[in-house]
Amino acid sequence: MKKFFRSIYWKISATFLALLLILSAVYIYIIVFSAEMYFQEANQRLSVPIAQRLLKHYQPVVNHQLDSSRMDEIYTIQKLFNPSIEVYVLDTTGKVLSHCPSNTKICRMSVGIQPIKTFVMEKFPSFLMGDDPKYEMTEKTFSAAEIKDGTKIIGYLYVILGSEEFDNNFKMLAGSYILRIGTRTMTITLFAAAIIGLIALLFITKNLRTIVRTVKEFQNGNRSARIQLSSTGELNELATSFNEMADTIVSNLDELKTMDSLRRELVANVSHDLRTPLATIHGYIETLLIKAETLENHDREKYLKTILSSTDRLRTLVEELFELSKLEAQQIKPNPEPFSISELVQDIGQKYLIIAEKKEIRFQCILPHDLPLVIADIALVDRVIQNLSDNAIKFTPQGGVVTIEVRRNLTNVEVTVADTGEGIFEKDIPHIFDRYNKGSQKNIFQSDGAGLGLAIVKKILEVHHLSISVSSKKNEGTAFSFKLPVYPV
Ligand SMILES: Nc1ncnc2c1ncn2[C@@H]1O[C@H](COP(=O)(O)OP(=O)(O)OP(=O)(O)O)[C@@H](O)[C@H]1O
Numbered sequence: 006m007k008k009f010f011r012s013i014y015w016k017i018s019a020t021f022l023a024l025l026l027i028l029s030a031v032y033i034y035i036i037v038f039s040a041e042m043y044f045q046e047a048n049q050r051l052s053v054p055i056a057q058r059l060l061k062h063y064q065p066v067v068n069h070q071l072d073s074s075r076m077d078e079i080y081t082i083q084k085l086f087n088p089s090i091e092v093y094v095l096d097t098t099g100k101v102l103s104h105c106p107s108n109t110k111i112c113r114m115s116v117g118i119q120p121i122k123t124f125v126m127e128k129f130p131s132f133l134m135g136d137d138p139k140y141e142m143t144e145k146t147f148s149a150a151e152i153k154d155g156t157k158i159i160g161y162l163y164v165i166l167g168s169e170e171f172d173n174n175f176k177m178l179a180g181s182y183i184l185r186i187g188t189r190t191m192t193i194t195l196f197a198a199a200i201i202g203l204i205a206l207l208f209i210t211k212n213l214r215t216i217v218r219t220v221k222e223f224q225n226g227n228r229s230a231r232i233q234l235s236s237t238g239e240l241n242e243l244a245t246s247f248n249e250m251a252d253t254i255v256s257n258l259d260e261l262k263t264m265d266s267l268r269r270e271l272v273a274n275v276s277h278d279l280r281t282p283l284a285t286i287h288g289y290i291e292t293l294l295i296k297a298e299t300l301e302n303h304d305r306e307k308y309l310k311t312i313l314s315s316t317d318r319l320r321t322l323v324e325e326l327f328e329l330s331k332l333e334a335q336q337i338k339p340n341p342e343p344f345s346i347s348e349l350v351q352d353i354g355q356k357y358l359i360i361a362e363k364k365e366i367r368f369q370c371i372l373p374h375d376l377p378l379v380i381a382d383i384a385l386v387d388r389v390i391q392n393l394s395d396n397a398i399k400f401t402p403q404g405g406v407v408t409i410e411v412r413r414n415l416t417n418v419e420v421t422v423a424d425t426g427e428g429i430f431e432k433d434i435p436h437i438f439d440r441y442n443k444g445s446q447k448n449i450f451q452s453d454g455a456g457l458g459l460a461i462v463k464k465i466l467e468v469h470h471l472s473i474s475v476s477s478k479k480n481e482g483t484a485f486s487f488k489l490p491v492y493p494v
């Protein structure tokens with residue numbers, strides 16, 4: 006029950022019913038008021054000449070003086086004409102000199118003279134109201150005529166049309182007739198309007214209730230709750246927006262969850278990676294210290310070389326992690342500039358020629374003569390090609406071939422780093438760009454790499470809005486390629 010009174014349906018219905026009641030009350034008031042005005046105006050129009058007619062019989066001027074002694078005569082006459090009138094003799098300022106019926110009590114000894122003057126001046130007077138001497142504040146319709154002594158106006162005969170008797174009769178009629186019919190009609194109309202309105206509201210708020218229910222369901226943890234509306238319009242738009250918002254929230258939550266598990270994995274992997282070379286360094290230094298006296302020179306040298314390579318590995322790892330974190334946190338913004346890709350590849354080629362030679366691998370660069378300038382961040386592109394070349398040499402056995410080839414297309418220049426090495430399992434290809442994912446056949450302890458090289462490559466190309474493609478066959482070789490935009494001259 007409490008829930009019902011808090012529902013939107015109840016609130017709208019209650020407001021609707023209250024409005025309906027107020028409207029009905031106003032409507033009844035207007036009907037009664039306008040009926041009264043209608044009767045009064047009609048009465049006045051019919052009774053315009055009453056004062057004039059009475060005056061003819063009354064003849065109130067005797068010896069140039071207003072004579073009130075014949076008021077009772079007036080009363081008898083007026084009773085014949087119209088029982089609903091009250092008659093007053095006024096002086097020219099509106100002061101009441103006498104009245105009849107003389108036994109009635111009057112409250113005002115003087116009335117406003119202006120409406121009376123207007124009335125007698127107009128041939129067909131408009132609807133006018135004048136002060137009723139019987140009441141302090143009431144105005145009534147009236148008829149009036151000038152009382153003259155020769156040509157001089159010495160007073161007015163003032164006839165109030167809606168006497169107390171008339172008022173009482175009217176009120177009684179209004180109460181019994183107008184009010185009764187009005188109220189009956191109003192009740193029927195009200196009842197019909199209320200029923201139609203409440204049924205219509207029930208349908209209109211049905212969709213609203215569905216929306217509220219679904220939103221609550223979603224709030225309580227049902228992530229698949231979506232609003233299904235059959236209608237069109239604003240509510241449908243609201244439902245669509247909510248559904249889209251819910252989809253976004255759910256996908257963001259999933260993303261956050263994945264990111265969180267990736268972060269945990271990263272922290273675990275990083276600590277493991279750092280611990281391995283650190284443990285090696287620690288172990289060898291300890292051995293060096295313990296066996297300082299007894300150690301042969303070539304052993305000492307061997308230990309020191311191991312320590313050196315471990316510190317190198319540690320440094321590379323820390324640098325790569327740092328770089329990747331900065332790229333991911335969008336702290337590294339590419340600074341694109343036009344540069345010659347053939348010069349860059351030649352420089353890299355010179356460095357890798359020596360490294361490849363040591364491993365007895367053939368290293369070659371294929372560069373056409375007419376290569377245009379490309380536009381990108383030269384330092385970051387350098388890093389991409391070096392990381393790819395590192396991998397190509399690392400995963401190619403003795404006697405293999407590593408090639409950096411640059412080809413010109415219409416709007417871009419394609420750089421390919423290919424090798425004849427061990428290749429990658431097809432199922433591993435989608436994962437090699439993930440941090441630490443080093444292919445299923447290896448784990449981080451056997452490889453001297455941290456598994457961050459390709460993640461960095463992908464991120465660098467991403468910040469340039471570029472992508473990388475890979476093709477590989479197990480035991481035949483691998484090729485990575487990406488396209489750089491040509492600098493428009
Ligand atoms: N040219 C390639 N031939 C065969 N496998 C490759 C090649 N390049 C990458 N891979 C595979 O992809 C994995 C990820 O490469 P990535 O460069 O990210 O890591 P890494 O070289 O092992 O370590 P790091 O680059 O951090 O020193 C490698 O471990 C390897 O399994």
Ligand SMILES: [Mg+2]
Nearest residue numbers: 396454458459
């Ligand atoms: Mg690598």
